[in-house]
Amino acid sequence: MLPVPYDVTTAITTHLVLSDSLTEDxxxxxxxxxADPYAxxxxxxxxxxxPSTWLLARDLFxxxxxxxxxxxxxxxxxxxxxxxxxxxxxxTFRGVAGEALIAAPAEPIERFMEATRAIVPFGAESERIGAAVDAFVESLLTA
Incomplete structure (x- = not known):
């Protein structure tokens, strides 16, 4: 698959909270x-x-x-x-192995979310998906 041209990424050091006084990076x-505007x-x-990878709703963040x-x-x-x-x-993330509490700096997440909004505003996700489906169908019909 070709790379999506409007990707947004960020890397953050967060803290796994083990107790009130103990964390791990x-x-x-x-x-x-x-191309996957809701996630x-x-x-x-x-x-x-x-690594542990989670696919999450953008509006959750x-x-x-x-x-x-x-x-x-x-x-x-x-x-x-x-x-x-x-x-x-x-x-908090719950899985079969238990629960993890992560403390993350808010500012880089706020910047990340603002960058996603600049590409696909909230409420415009279905238009983005509809356009992608239309383009795919068109490519099938003209192949």
């Missing part, structure tokens, strides 16, 4: 493809271990930037909210 790469990819890696711990964004395996310290975003 976790490297996170966020990626967004305009973003989050790839977590730590040390020499295998947008909502999480303004959510509180009392009313976090998300209802299932992923929840996101602003920390009491507004410079941080907190995220």
């Amino acid at each position: 976790v490297f996170v790469e966020l990626g967004y493809h305009a 973003l990819n989050a790839r977590f890696s730590q040390g020499d271990g295998p 947008a909502q999480g930037l303004v959510a509180t711990q009392a009313a976090p964004a998300g209802r299932g395996d992923v929840r996101i909210w602003r920390d009491e310290d507004p410079d941080y975003l907190l995220m």
Whole structure:
């Protein structure tokens, strides 16, 4: 497949919260493809271990930037909210092996989300998908 021309990416050092006084650094790469406008990819890696990749709803992150711990964004395996310290975003991820709490600096995530909005504004995702489907059908009919 050809690369999507309007990708947005960022790399962030976050913190896996093990206790009130103990954290471990976790490297996170966020990626967004305009061809898949509702989703973003989050790839977590730590040390020499295998990375963990999650496909997440873009609006989950947008909502999480303004959510509180009392009313976090998300209802299932992923929840996101602003920390009491507004410079941080907190995220919980639940999987078969347990639950992880990640503390991330909010500013790079805010910049990442703004860059995705510049490419595909919220509410315009279906137009982007519709145009891609139309172009694909056209290519089949003219081949």
